[in-house]
Amino acid sequence: MPGIVVIGGGASGMAAALFAARGGAEVTLLEKNEKLGKKVYITGKGRCNLTNDCDLDTFLSQVPRNPRFLYAALSNFSPRDMMALLESAGCPVTVQRGRRVFPSSEKASDVTRALSSLMLRAGVKVRLNTAVESLETKDGRVCAVRTAAGERIPAGAVILCTGGFSYPSTGSTGDGYRLSAEAGHTVTPPSPVLVGLETAEEWPRALQGLSLRNVTLTLRSGKKVLYTELGEMLFTHFGISGPLVLEASCHLPENLSGASLRIDLKPGLTPEQLDARLLRDFAAGGKKQLQTELASLLPSRLADLFPRLCSLPDTLRCSQVTGEQRRRLAETLKSLPLTVRAPRPVTEAIVTRGGVQVREVDPATMCSRILPNLYFAGELLDVDAHTGGYNLQIAWATGALAGRSAADLQCRDSQQR
Ligand SMILES: Cc1cc2nc3c(=O)[nH]c(=O)nc-3n(C[C@H](O)[C@H](O)[C@H](O)COP(=O)(O)OP(=O)(O)OC[C@H]3O[C@@H](n4cnc5c(N)ncnc54)[C@H](O)[C@@H]3O)c2cc1C
DSSP states (O other): OOOOEEEOOOOOHHHHHHHHHHTOOOOOEOOSSSOOHHHHHHHGTTTOOEOOOOOHHHHHHHSSOGGGHHHHHHHSOOHHHHHHHHTTOOOEEEEEGGEEETTTTOOHHHHHHHHHHHHOOOOOEOOSSOOOEEEEETTTTEEEEEEETOOOOEOSSEOOOOOOSSSSGGGGGHHHHOOOOOOOOEEEEEEESOOEEEEEEEHHHTTTTTTTEEEEEEEETTTTEEEEEEEEEOOOOEEEESSHHHHHHHTOOOOOSEEEEEESSSSSOHHHHHHHHHHHHHHHHHHSSSHHHTTTTTTHHHHHHHHHHTTTTTTTTTGOHHHHHHHHHHHHOEEEEEEEEOOOOGGGSSSSEEEOOOEEEEETTEEEESSSSEEEEEGBBBBOOSSHHHHHHHHHHHHHHHHHHHHHHHHHHHOOO
């Protein structure tokens, strides 16, 4: 009887292959790249924030789309299970700020290396440079996969782990959406989340590369606050990015025309305290250029630009600043406005939103409700989470569940023969 074929050797595919093999099945993992885990390699800036050491309810609160769908997968394979798995393979892990978990070596490649050695021990056959082109079905079941090179590989069950559309250079080129649709599944159109934002204003581009720490970013739609958080952000050639902006992008309303962003550059000071500070500084500053004095409050590149952002002349000296101008400076320091023009494209997003609709997948097994021996795992599914190790944990957990379930199916099928 043909074994289980796992398509895609990323996070979810490695977990699926490992647990299918541990469940007693013969497993072949097909990866189109020349190596496994190309995306894992770049996660967490190469350090791999591999999971979050939190309880189930906290975890699900970080999943804006279809969190209940993940209940069984995360109960079956929790963040602690992932940590223990890596430790068992000689890859110790460390819990850091925000309960984010990293390999203690802070090398993402160690995570892939550990999983590869576990897969080898479990007997998984890994085939690199093997892109799957199509699924072959017969009598309402998948019976084989066809590679781009024209090879037909028979399959008793197939686990689709091909990821989303983000960072296509890592291999996630959206093939799984097409393969799923061809198998009869409905695919919610992919869109970007955890992504930089293009601004209507030009001035952020002049500050490209400058990062702001300890600022508060607030996203509103009309008067409604959709997101507000203290942290770090970055100016780029298109507008803004960095941790706060990526998180804010998860909360963007469909209709961007009413959305506004505000940066509080001095969240530690009340407007009154800030006004008093400016009054004191400007009195002491005398003939000093306004920008020079502002550099005690702001990074110098932003300080240079700041009078213009407040519609004040560049040539103003501290002693010339009127009460009304000082109030305008204080207001802008507390609430610097930005207008979102568009999120950056999905190819630049950390995660792809959308994918195989979860109502067509059994959450207890990750099995298709359309084809009884087709399984799904990872970013291909229509679930996504905030930053903090949650997206990788979703990939490990859905992969582990899909692998175990596919192995159980194989076991039942072979007993029936
Ligand atoms: C820059 C960046 C940083 C990130 N950092 C973090 C982080 O620190 N923590 C976190 O939790 N999440 C992070 N993420 C998100 C996380 O990496 C993904 O959610 C996760 O990798 C998804 O796993 P996956 O297995 O579904 O897909 P992928 O990891 O994308 O794997 C899919 C695999 O399938 C292969 N494939 C595709 N099509 C075919 C085909 N037709 N035939 C054969 N193989 C195919 C691909 O080559 C690829 O190897 C980050 C993402 C990015 C882009």
